[in-house]
Amino acid sequence: MIRAARAIAAAAALVVSSAMPGASSQILSFDELDGWADDDHNAALTTFLNTCTDLKDPDWRSLCAVAQNQPSGRAFFELFFRPVLIGGEDPALFTGYFEPELDGALRPDTRYRYPLYRKPPELRSGQKWFSRAEIEDQGLLRGRGLEIAWVDDPVEVFFLQIQGSGRVKLPDGSALRVGYGGANGHQYRSIGAELVRRGVYQPHQVSAQVIQNWVRRNPVDGRALLQHNPSFVFFREVGKVPSHMGPLGAMNRSITTMRTVAVDPAFTPLGAPVWIEKAGQDPLKRLMIAQDTGSAIKGAQRADIFYGTGDSAGRAAGRVRDPGRMVVLLPIERAFALAPGG
Structure with a gap:
């Protein structure tokens, strides 16, 4: 999954569109959501409150105001929303992403040699x-004072660029959080798909961990494989987010x-509640909030x-490539305007 385009979509969070180009819409009942009664709706409500104050449409703003003093998350969602299946004729695909955590330093040395760069002016x-x-190959960023930090693994730098944000653990035990700061304008190319094209792996064998291990075992060919992706992401320091909170x-x-x-x-409007029915090895039935985007x-x-921060979250996220169904919860009037025959 490409995290590189996340930050540039921030403005879109303030404009919640109901235009669903080329997709069918069907209103469902809450009884038709598999596992709905068993979820922790209060946890979903807390997450909803984290971003709903940024929504500008009057119907969403009204719901956000009501949500501030709700004792029951389930009652709130069932009273003010209707589940809408959008594009249900298409097969669903769920993947996972995470916030990488790298070992690094604010000064280079023999261990920390691989920089994270700011965008050149x-x-x-x-x-x-x-x-x-x-x-x-041409060292176009070297020696220009654009370095934010140095880390100990160039493969981790590459995957940090894919995720678009992460944390750097410093030698004194503190952490530096970095976020997406721009890109070089080239289209992302999947190196996993390239390994499949070369016959190195079958599609079902490819994961982030498998790719990382292959690159480390094959340093020369691995460098060339990473450069198969022409996209290059720059970072910025994110200093206002406490380390215990998510990116x-x-x-x-x-x-x-x-x-x-x-x-x-x-x-799917940013900020909207979304009911997930993910199949696969680790099924998931949960009310989540649409708070992020990605160019893939x-x-x-x-x-x-989003599976969290660190290596264990990365391993869990890397295993996810599953079918299922996604249902968006929309304000009642908006739901019936979108699917009047539902």
Whole structure:
């Protein structure tokens, strides 16, 4: 999953569109949501409150005001929302993402040699700049004072760029959080798909951990594989988010482990509650909040689940590639306007 486009979608969080291009809409009852009665709706309500104050549409603002003093999350959602299945004719795909945690330092040494870079001042938003290979092979960023920190593993740097945000653990025990700060304008190419194309792995064998291990075992070919992806992401220091809270999502608020989902905002309004029915090895039936986006998240039935921070979260997220169903909870009037025959 590509986290590189998350921060640039922050403005979209303030405009909740009901336009669902080319997708069908069907209103369901709460009884039709498998596992609905067994969820922790109060946890979902807490997550909803974290971002609903940023929504500008009058119907959402009214619901957010009502939500401030609700004793029962389940009663709140059932009273003021209706479940809407959008694009139900399309197969759903759930994946997972996480916040990486790297070991690093604020000064380079023999261990910490691989920098995280700020965006160079000459690179304008939306501009197509040098490719990953050109940046790395020609040393275009080296010695310009653009370094935020140095870490001990170039493969971790690459995957941090894919996720778009992360934490750097410093030698004194403190942590530095970094977020998406821009990109070089090149389209992302999947190195996992490239390994499948080369016949190295079958599609079902590919995960982030498998790719990382292959690159480390094959340093020369591994470097070339990483450069198959021409996209290069720059970072910024995020100093206003306490270390115990989640990273910032597309709504510029901290996201919540196993309660935040990334969606395609062309179909699912940012800030909306979303009911997840994920199949697979670890089934998940849970009310989550659409608080994030990603450039690989396209379609009405496409979602990315936030699994948290660190290596264990990364392993859990990397195993997820499952079918299921996603149902959006919309304010009642909006739901019936979208699917009047429901």
